[in-house]
Amino acid sequence: MATETHQAIAAEVTAEATFAGWLDRFTAALQAADVAGTTALLADDCWWRDLLALTWDLGTCRGRDKVATMLGDHLAPDSFANIRMTTEFGPRYQGGDNEIVEGFITFETPLGFGRGAVRLLQEDGDWVAWTVMTELDDLRDHERAIGAHRSRGPRHNSAGSGGRNWLQKRQEHVRYAGSDPDVVVIGAGQGGLSVAANLGLMGVDTLILEKSERVGDGWRKRYHSLVLHDPVWADHLPYMPYPDSWPVYCPKDKIADWFESYASAMELNVWTSAEMTSSAYDEATGRWTLRVRTPNGERELHPRDVILATGAAGEPNVPAVPGRDRFAGTSYHSSQHSSAQNWAGKKAVVVGACNSGHDIAQDLYEAGADVTLVQRSSTHIISQEHGIPAIFGSNFVEGGPPTKYADLLASGTPWPLVLEMAKEGVKETARKDAELLAALDAVGFKRNDGPDGTGLMGYALAYGGGYYINVGCSQLIADGKIKLAQGSGLAEFTPEGIRLEDGRTLEADLVVLATGYKNMRETARRLFGDEVADRLPLVLGIGADGEIGGLYRRTGHPAFWYMGGPLAWVRIYSKHLALQITAKHADLQTP
């Protein structure tokens, strides 16, 4: 046993020595603001992703030339000070032949404290960096109130408290009777909660407006049988991990209840049943005027910033199909499907063959309905069993790296590289799912491999949907238990059902329009009007800078921000959005 351990330590020393040696040279080059010297320590096909640390923006450069340009624009001798290798986790070898060394660093910048993740590989016998990620972690003097910066808590009978205890002060604060929040967040889903938590920890007074009755209703009100598709290790909210007993795949009501616990434990200010009814931004004062309908009457708020966190998937896309008014049955968008219980023995048609369409079709089938799924074009299909582990890799698994380092490895992999790497997983998953896929092919179901072969990741980054993670519906389709109408879209409603573009008719008591969602910018348009929306980028899609469109960064409107995405994204990137807003409110000189 002792011998085994010594060998393990010897291997660590070697990965660590390799990393430390590279880092010594890298540190010297950076601190001399030596662009050529720095890029000489990078691989030919290198990636550098900076998240606010150097460039005060989110952005990815690929290749030595582009990195050199970026460094030339930004690098100064004090850009990265006090660079230290992290030994709490890593450096470690990765890859079958130890061809990669992964390591983590901390550093200081003129604005605060940063972290980084680096992957080294060998080129011509030298260890050079294949990927570098540098991020701002904390603003100096605005460090998040966690760990060593946590509050001591209220004192017993503290003088000057006017006899009010912690609870009374919390209750009074959240009323905002004589005060305004600095930031208003629209929506108490994972995006709104996580950015509000970060802002609160940075000392920025933040109020969340949630139109439903309870925090978590965004999940709670979704369809009856919904269970999260992403595994627990990827799904933690920031700062408050799930208990070790949390199931791998969490049912919707359980995650919804956790959101309520999160809002309470993180002391988030939330108004539920509160809906913004009008907004106006005054460029001169830098303040919004928001009118809000609440159970206690109409209120007016004057925050400096608003964050739209109503869901990156955006508004329901309800196609304007003729004849819907003469349809004798029931029809609704997939977002309004809550339970299949009433449709036993009835005819149901689900239009749209991505995740919602499949899940709702299965829900209706298992409730005893006669179900037809309408597939107009093609769908990317993976099994949950094979496809999800291929996407999350060895990062988000039982016994994987601590979440902090798993997240650095994730954000240390630029999105274009994520997509590149996804292609192999798509092929591997298809091989493992071959039997199921062949059965789908046999009934005429049309499949694809995602944009440019990038599968689910490509679809998720481009549109937030477009795929189906099979949890049973594909087999029902292959077995003919759920009927398939392939190759044609919805032309019109008839009194008895629907007619497809190719003329086929389908009788229906229920028509579910699983027709997806509009871009989140359309939600901004509905809530804030054209003047605001016309300044905003589209949300999602990977831009020329290698980053996701719209999310977690400046939008073109000085006081409007988008927040959203799956749990893993918001856990990682809510901090970056909060850092930008905190710096603005603190009037920090940013690059």
Next chain:
Amino acid sequence: MATETHQAIAAEVTAEATFAGWLDRFTAALQAADVAGTTALLADDCWWRDLLALTWDLGTCRGRDKVATMLGDHLAPDSFANIRMTTEFGPRYQGGDNEIVEGFITFETPLGFGRGAVRLLQEDGDWVAWTVMTELDDLRDHERAIGAHRSRGPRHNSAGSGGRNWLQKRQEHVRYAGSDPDVVVIGAGQGGLSVAANLGLMGVDTLILEKSERVGDGWRKRYHSLVLHDPVWADHLPYMPYPDSWPVYCPKDKIADWFESYASAMELNVWTSAEMTSSAYDEATGRWTLRVRTPNGERELHPRDVILATGAAGEPNVPAVPGRDRFAGTSYHSSQHSSAQNWAGKKAVVVGACNSGHDIAQDLYEAGADVTLVQRSSTHIISQEHGIPAIFGSNFVEGGPPTKYADLLASGTPWPLVLEMAKEGVKETARKDAELLAALDAVGFKRNDGPDGTGLMGYALAYGGGYYINVGCSQLIADGKIKLAQGSGLAEFTPEGIRLEDGRTLEADLVVLATGYKNMRETARRLFGDEVADRLPLVLGIGADGEIGGLYRRTGHPAFWYMGGPLAWVRIYSKHLALQITAKHADLQTP
């Protein structure tokens, strides 16, 4: 930087090599069931604490002879199999001159999986064990559903679910309409919640009865200004750590809300506003019959075991003082004090000078009352600032060991050794608090150093009280802002106030009896009757076996168990109680 790291690793290798070398010899001796060979690897004044791993009991032996007897009674070649050194944390040097090596182990026993904590020191040039702690961590085939044993969670539309989703199944289960829980826990405080969580994870169906309206009311209904005295690092509940933002000292309502979140996230079955009205145990069937008053009517339950978790401090001790009926003012026990707001400008007398007495006196003073504190004998006084860190040491601090290892170090320090080590902290705290203590002496306040100089730990282990952790009241007494009536107890109530035994009279509008609590066995007596209570041990006090009286172990009644204590105790020892009950229900052959 690289050089520093290599030195740190070199030091680790040495501590690790020392520990590994000792462990190789220890393993060989244990697996040969060689008692003499094993004890030869222990220090002269060694300690071995076993928590169910070897002896199927909680117990501590001091010295080679007593350890040899214990091993002679229990050690077999398969008692400790597959012994492994832990390298996730430790082995590490401790002490100014690296005179201690701390290390952790895992092993298997005939019943399951165990862990251990060992401290080595040098005697005559050899490294030998000063403290050994061995504990059972999991029963084989009843492993707690955490980490690799967590559930996958419900499947989407899982066949056979009858269309009921996770929420509906949870709601139905907790009704117990056609079923009985295996175990009933009385009380949803930290003790009840933590043991119910452990039992649930081990697969034992457990129902908590809580007489208040909400989980957490045990804290919520305490006095207005209450803030926890123990720091956050010691206060985690098992399996669900507080967020990193949690304050060092948590206000009562915040911890109460967390308890509600805990019950939800850990899927505990709780009936609130539910009070047991009668009980009977049938030895023949091994079942209790409990009658329970609930908001939905009377119910009868037939669990195999009951756990009393109403608070280790027990019933309020209300002295039978003559004349209380003719007192014109208000009087209540300290446990009923909730707010001082109504006593501004009134005369208040607080009888009893331990923690509750001081905190309530301060609360009343700060609300504007004219307060007199009656101190009959003497009190152990420490400041929160100096005294609490001295008690929790380097284990439960920011940047301290992960809770898992801090707990192993805590449970790896037998209680008699904790008390021995506490004496130095008491002296050091008194030196740091010298100014405050002198000021108290000057006004005639009587102080002591706790039982045999062991301070707070000695009082807490013996009685659950008897001290005051100063958060401001001592200064108020020293300054004469709170008046002191020293040296005499309460003789009787008068119409206008109270008369002390020495004849002094004190006028009062309010008399608070901060007169402590009875032993928890008296709670058992009130709830379960004399027949049960007469079989039970007293709770608290360190017995000849070095363990706390009554808690976390067999009680003398085959189906009655005590649970309680501060958060740190229940986090650590709720597992051991649950293991014993799980083994009983699984009919395991235990030693």
